[in-house]
Amino acid sequence: MPTFDYRADDALGQRCKGRLDADSSRHARQLLRERGLWPRQVRESSGFSLAGLPSGSRRLSAAELALLTLQLSTLVQAGLPLEEALHAVARQSARRRVTTLLSAVRDRVMEGHALASALGLFPTAFPELFRATVAAGERSGHLGHVLEQLALYTQARQAARQKIQMALVYPSILMLASVAIVGFLLGYVVPDVVQIFLDSGQSLPWLTQALIAVSGGVRHYGLFALSVLVLLVGVWRWSVRQPLWRLRWDRLALRIPLLGELLRAMEAARFASTLAILGQSAVPLVDALEIAAAVIGNRSIRGRMSEVARSVREGGTLTRGLELSGDIPPMMLHMIASGERAGELDRLLARAAEQQESSLAARIALVVSLFEPAMLVLMGGVVLLIVLAILLPILSLNQLVN
Incomplete structure (x- = not known):
């Protein structure tokens, strides 16, 4: 049914506008009059086609x-x-x-x-x-x-995603600020200060020489390094859109010590919560497993979950298939096994997903809480090295004067 935009006057003579569905423009005017409105302009809504x-x-x-x-x-x-x-x-x-x-x-x-x-x-x-x-x-x-x-x-999924994003905002800002400050010091402040020591003709400590080399590299090759970094990011974004390379990147991410465990926990919570909502909606288990596997972001884990769906379709148990996959934490496996035995798989899947998400949120909060002081210590250490590299020649000059 077409949709029409209209402008009309009400019983008090006040202008109003809106949209309504009607078979034709004449039908739309008739509907407006039935509402007590006097149509002034009625036209079919433009650009309303989804195509x-x-x-x-x-x-x-x-x-x-x-x-x-x-x-x-x-x-x-x-x-x-x-x-x-x-x-x-x-x-x-x-x-x-x-x-x-x-x-x-x-x-x-x-x-x-x-x-x-x-x-x-x-x-x-x-x-x-x-x-x-x-x-x-x-x-x-x-x-x-x-x-x-x-x-x-x-x-619930949106709230969990926002909680993770908000937890990462401050560390990201801190890291960017640290990189910007150190880059500014090395590119603009350090060269002017060090030039005084170079003009004096004295031998410089190794720390000062290293700082001069790093500063010179930032000034002469900083834009080139930034261009290379942008190019590498572009190549990486292209590679993750290729199925084969995406699978390799996902496998590599799972091997990273701390990140891999977080990814496994995140995908396990997503899989369990999706399977629970599908089961509570009376979707057959095999179909629910295939859909739940499809919503997993990591391609490596998705492939193993698809194998679980295939094994269940062939008559295997869900617990055994998940145990062989190696991606589900032991506590979740015990709860799923209890749900299969008691005939309450949907309820226990929902509880397992809630517990896994709570545990995941706590682990992310711990990582973030450790990341912030680590960044502060790292930033303080870099600034300390820069200050020492500048102070050491000054102390040497004082000793020569004395």
């Missing part, structure tokens, strides 16, 4: 997806028909791209398609996990409840 939007504007952030899912679940649970709920959420949104996406989804639903099928037209906005859970909710007849679970899940 005309840039690919980047078809995405939804985690916060936007969680908000519209929660609003949709509230309206559906209140008994509102799905197409009316989609229309209400689309009108409620203040962002044009969200309104466009939901209106396009609503048009497909009104044509007779299922909601999951309509969402499947926009995979960049609605990920596979979201669509599979919605499809399970439609099959079970509990779409509102499933949407509410999805909203809570998305909000």
Whole structure:
């Protein structure tokens, strides 16, 4: 159904504007008159086709997806028909791209398609996990409840991501400030000070000579080194978009002592929480395993989780498959095994995911708390070396004068 933008006068003569769906411009004017409005201008909304939007504007952030899912679940649970709920959420949104996406989804639903099928037209906005859970909710007849679970899940993932990002803000700023200060000292301050000692003709201590060499390198080759660094970053970003190189980088990241353990813990929490929400939405275990494996970021772990899904499809147990993969912590394995034996796999998966995320947040906080004083000590040590390199020739001059 087309969408029309209108400008009209209300019963008090005040101007108003808005948007409504109608079969034609004449039908839109009729609907406005039924609302007690006098239409002045009615025209079909331009640029409302999703095909005309840039690919980047078809995405939804985690916060936007969680908000519209929660609003949709509230309206559906209140008994509102799905197409009316989609229309209400689309009108409620203040962002044009969200309104466009939901209106396009609503048009497909009104044509007779299922909601999951309509969402499947926009995979960049609605990920596979979201669509599979919605499809399970439609099959079970509990779409509102499933949407509410999805909203809570998305909000929890967004909150965890923001917590990690906020924890890394201060260390990142501190590291950048340290590099900038040291670069400024070596490039502009040290050469002018050291030039005095060079003009005196005396022999300089080895620390001062090393500082002069480093300072000269920064001044003469700093831009070249920065260009090489930018080039290397560009090559690295290109390589991570290639499947084979991405797999190699992911394997290498898992071998780094501290980072590898954090990555394994993070992916284990994501896998367990995804599997839990799919299981609670009545998605079959094998299908849920394949979807949960697909949302894992590390390609190496993703491949092993896909093997777990294959082994379960062939009749193996989930616990045994996860144990062979070697990516799930022992505590999570014990909880999953208990859930399989007791028939409460979904509940214990959710508990295991919560515990893993709490443990992961504590470990990240510990690493960040150690990183900050380490950066301060490192920065202080570098500045101390620079000061010593400058003071040693001064002390030598004093000794010669005496």
